[in-house]
Every structure is written in C-alpha cells, then in structure tokens.
C-alpha cells in the first residue's frame with residue numbers, strides 16, 4: 046500500500062465531475078486500499094478519489110474505525126429529514142463549517158468485488174457519505190457551508 050498526495054482546495058481536479066468506474070479489478074482495489082491508508086494516516090473519516098487526483102466515482106468511508114465502506118459509483122436513492130452539523134475536509138486543512146444535510150439516506154453502490162449493494166445510513170455516516178459524494182460532482186463543503194472558521198469552533202470556545 047502507499048500514501049497518496051492529498052489535493053488541496055484550488056486544485057482544478059476537485060472541481061471536475063468524476064466519471065463512473067467501468068472496470069473493477071485488482072488495480073482499482075489497490076487504489077481503494079491506498080485511499081483508505083491515506084485517509085487513516087490523515088485521521089479522516091472519508092476520502093473521495095478526486096482528493097488524490099483521480100477523477101472517478103469512488104470513495105472510502107469509515108466513521109468508527111470498524112466499518113470501512115468502499116463505494117464505487119455510489120448514488121443516493123432516498124433522503125429523509127435534514128440536519129445541520131459541523132464538517133471539515135482533508136482538502137481544506139483546518140477549515141470547519143456548518144452544512145445542512147439529509148438526516149437519513151439510502152445509497153446504492155458497487156462493492157470492491159463487483160456486487161450491487163444498498164446501504165442505509167444516518168448520523169455521521171450519512172453526513173460523511175453525502176460529503177464524499179459531493180466531491181464526485183466537484184463540490185467542496187466550503188462551497189455550501191455556513192459559519193466557516195479556522196479551527197474547530199468547539200475547541201475555540
């Protein structure tokens with residue numbers, strides 16, 4: 046496995062609409078493992094392919110360090126409720142802001158072994174998946190967040 050370079054806000058790759066993956070093979074699985082390693086090394090809970098320079102519809106999410114999801118061609122097919130919560134992003138170091146997201150979602154995706162899957166998510170997992178899927182459409186949380194601050198508000202109070 047290998048650590049990948051994380052692209053920062055301002056890099057044009059973060060603004061592109063990513064292309065669907067059409068081939069799920071060893072190479073893609075290695076890339077997913079590298080993304081995961083990069084995410085864990087940066088203490089993140091999610092990472093999307095454009096953040097490491099690949100404009101493809103893939104992201105890795107793990108909000109409790111126990112359940113890692115590799116989402117290939119993910120699509121949100123159901124949303125319920127709405128909730129405002131604080132977010133940050135590995136591509137926007139030390140920036141935090143409040144983002145309104147759906148409270149519960151259902152996502153359809155392809156697994157790393159080419160199986161069609163459905164995932165129901167709420168809480169932090171739901172928020173994180175919505176944040177990562179935004180990356181696949183060239184959207185950063187700072188484009189839609191309110192009350193953006195340097196550093197976490199909680200620790201500044």
Ligand code: CO
Nearest residue numbers: 133134135136
């Ligand atoms: Co992000």
